[in-house]
Amino acid sequence: MERRRFLSACAALAGMAGVGEAPAEWVTASPRLYARSRLVDTFGAPLKASKLAARTNYVFNYPFASTPCFLLDLGRPVAGADGILRANGAQYAWTGGVGRSHSVVAYSAICAHKLAYPTREVSFIRFQSDRPPTSDANVIHCCADHSVYDPSAGARVVSGPAPQPLAAILLDYDSDRDELAALGTVGAEQFDAFFDKYDFKLALEYGAGKAKVPAGDTTVVRELTQYCKQTIQC
């Protein structure tokens, strides 16, 4: 059922992309599909979505070997949303949470402002479950310049300088197996800018030319605390 729901949503979005009567500034952005990548745990076993700890930061790399994404169980059902705006005026729909409780979401962890992202050393961007002095609880907050995103609403910008939401990662949920796979993105990808900005650093970290290779048939999900050494709080 989950898979059918996702595929029909994609079909609807793809159909909307060609609607001729829409005003020029109302261009609809279509999902972008990449190679399917199954989410696995650190032992290589398929990740069980219902085993995710609620409101906890998990990270996996997709669609490329070096591009991190957040995987979050928000702890409550999350409905989809449409009319989400990119900086270029294009709109798109986000299909909402997946999993048994429709509470699991995934987003690119590359900040839409100046591309801060979780590295092996440090992360300025993370989901925060409690309420710090500078923003609300249950948001994704980038402490670099305080862009705040709502993961329950397609990562819309709540506050701060980010000009557009984080790109959403399309998840396929197998309800029989309780397993997840990443299929693509919807929203404003920033992978080209990311590779341009961090070319030298990524080459050092992953090896020359290896940062841009596809994530692969499987991609490992880790808690953010295992993915990088220090998470900046703000």
Ligand code: FES
């Ligand atoms: S890079 Fe994230 S708010 Fe500036």
